[in-house]
Amino acid sequence: MKTLAQRLKNRYGYAMTVLRGLVKTDFKMRYQGSFLGVAWSVLKPLMLFCVMYLVFAKFLRMDDGTPTFPVVLLLGISSWQFVTETVGIGLRSIVDRGDLLRKVHFPNYIVVVSASVGSLISLGINYVVVLVFALFSHVQFTWRVLLVPINVAELYIIALSMALILATCYVYFRDVAHIWEVLQQIIFYAMPIIYPLSYVIDKGGTLAQLAKLELLNPIAQAIQDIRHNLIAPETQPTIWNTFDSWWLKSIPLVLTALLLWFGIYIFRRNSRKFAEVM
């Protein structure tokens, strides 16, 4: 056991040291010079949430009529924001840290991971806000809360894999940043985040049944699982209670695993050349 720990330390000790240094610096820099400082990481999702809530729940009346809908909305938005932040910052991280990579040799995946850890910290802060709201709206927590870390881990893996893939592409083609911006919008509206899935299904029509397929998207599946397990087991549909066939249920997980494999593969294959290509 001890030798294994030792070996792990030898192998990843340096990476961890660098990671800690970078994450700390990034976090210090993020709100550097702003008047409210770290408070922005709470205020930003809160403000966005207010706008979304007013537009979709109050004006457009897209809510599902349950009292927990505002909290569910907030939870979904902050989870999605974690994904966009991780991919958005991670995508540029290799190029942004180019001066570093050209001057010291260190495992360059650290740069992408440090971006994702930074977003993970924001996510943690956001979830605290969500929990406070949840307590105010008398949410009944169940044992399913214990499953949430697993779902968050899945979301993290998806975001990190995408960041690894896009960061690699970005080194060669700067077009990727623009492509991602468009893609990000498409993915966002193709998931039941600002609208409840039931809202689409209840409208009926041929497309209603297809709406269920949105849950096959691993990001949607993970976010719905988080909502289901943390806040509203009764009202939030997940892939597990929507489909019966096992192979349909396994699609998001398989996709996640594939994404992770591909991300690591493509990044490792190219990372030796980053310092030269940039």
Next chain:
Amino acid sequence: MSEAGESQELESVTIDNYESQPVVLDVEHVDKWFKLPTEQATGLKQAFINWTKGIKGYKQQQVLKDVSFQVHRGEFFGIVGRNGGGKSTLLKIISQIYYPNRGSVNVSGKLVPFIELGVGFNPELTGRENVYLNGALLGFTREQVDDMYDEIVEFAELEDFMDQKLKNYSSGMQVRLAFSVAIKAQGDILVLDEVLAVGDEAFQRKCDDYFAKIRQDPTKTVILVTHDMNAIKRYCTRAMFIQDGEVTAIGDRETVAESYTLANLEAERKEEKLKAERARKSGQKVYPNGLNERCPVLRTYAISPLVMTSDQIFRFAVEYEFNETDDFYLAIALHDIRRGGITFDTGAHNPKLHLTKKGHHTVYFEMPLHLFNNGEFRLFTSLRTPIPGNTDTTDMVAVALDDNACTFAIRDPRNMDYALINTRVMSIEPISKEDAERGAAQQ
């Protein structure tokens, strides 16, 4: 500290015994190619167009050709080369930032690279935070940086500023801090890239002392990349000269220094010729710096080899074209490039340099070198006409500068590098108190 004490008892590594030490860096047959893009744009569109047209979009350039060498423990190993010679690429390959296309690099021990000072320094962080961040990037844990911290701060002489943000430092202070991290870093192999010219004179001296000390330490290996020959001669046990991606010379520093100086002077000479030829071809009346239509040609060039010893006599020629009068002077000044200042000047109307033949001619001169220590020197020649009614000075018509001046070097194993005049022609003698007083009274 006990470690340092022990290491001083061990014999330091010199040119004679380095081979008995284990090899810590082994570079074997390293080749490196770079892809240089031939198209301007880099984007998906361009990549697609290139792909459809079957264009590669880049051309290969070989920057390192079959480079092999070994560095032993405790050595102070220098790598010199001119700009673009491939030395920085080699350094990045040693530091594992670039990967060789062929061959291998084996390192044993902790290698700390300093391709640039202050990697990752962030102006918004304090000095202290920057030291820790920089340390982390170089692979030191918090505890290890804790151990080095006081020494680093002390060496940088920045005790009072460590809690200030880096952006409030002067540039000199930033460099000092970065340099201190670099040389206090507790690695086995230190890789330094042209970082010696930093800080004020006092700090320079401190670095000098430190390098002298590290040279004595048989556990520390330093690889220094520079184009400054003097740094190599001051610190290194062995050196290597790399030119156009190939190892041209490797071995003791004198040999390497000589071949480097020679290569430099030769390159200069080649460039001169090229320029002259180009000017001749274009047929334009463009005069080099210092010359004009009154005197279109004035050139000083060496007849002797460009690298001399002190007991030799340097012979050179001055070529001129001047058609106005048969009564004019040449004035020649000897400039010491490294130490600065005019070492010798013939004066503006030296009768030995009074010329009486107008037209396009060449005159020859010689000059003994026995007074001087090692150095790089340059001869400037000016052409002057007398001023009627003024016997104090003459009027300068043209001066041979840049490519028209003649550069040469003195390299002599009996010489020293620091002072201009050598100890064989000049000395300071001890005398008794009585002699001193008597002598002074007689003056």
